[in-house]
Amino acid sequence: MTNADRYSQIYGSEAQAYDHLVTHEDYQGNLWRALEGLAEWKGSTVVEFGAGTGRLTRLFADRAAHVVACDASPEMLRVARQHLRRELYPHVEFTVAEHRDVPVYASADIAIAGWALGHYIHFSAGNWRECADQAVERMLSSVRAGGVVMIIETLGTGRREPEAPSAELAELYQRFESLHGFQRLEIRTDYRFASHADAVDSVRFFFGETLAESVRAAESAVVPECTGIWHRRRAGHRA
DSSP states (O other), X not given: OOHHHHHHHHHHHOHHHHHHHHTTSOTXXXXXXXXXXXXXXXXXXXXXXXXXXXXXXXXXXXTOSEEEEEESOHHHHHHHHHHSOTTTOTXXXXXXXXXXXSOOOSOEEEEEEESOGGGHHHHTTTSHHHHHHHHHHHHHHHEEEEEEEEEEEEEEETOSXXXXXXXXXXXXXXXXXXXXXXXXXXXXXXXXXXXXXXXXXXXXXXXXXXXXXXXXXXXXXXXXXXXXXXXXXXXXXXO
């Protein structure tokens, strides 16, 4: 099974298991502290690209005035809706859309994508650079002048020091910086599971046997992870 096939299966029919994994990520809360320092979330309008099961959406839903959470997988959004029920979060709107087809508002305060654009390397192997560039431009087009765009991607699950896990991801990150003008912020987003066995099983489910064996050998319920946040403001001034 190729990586594209495996991810398609997970996102299409195993969203609950995926949600179990990501709810154990960043147990120290470093991600939200970093995001909070990069933009003003209170009262904001946010467009989220690749919202998945709402792992990020849950961080800012109570602070934003309006959220448009988009994902290509209806199954992933079904789980997100379970977490963010309409009666409690009427200002959160869910839309089935691939990154490049997300509606362009041009007036959002924040556009954010979490662990999403890197998948073009698997799903669009022949033209992933073009697809990723188009998605970035879509994000930039979604925010007002002076609005903030943030892209979150992996710098290594199972790693204690940040490093792009593949040559393709390293190139993608370089494109964010050199072609699109983003700055990089590096943080730790370690996982903490209820038990060592749960850590092994959860890591195997998404990341595969090699990393699962490393987690097993470590004999810990904590799995280290490094994450990058690429951020920039859209040029211009707010009217």
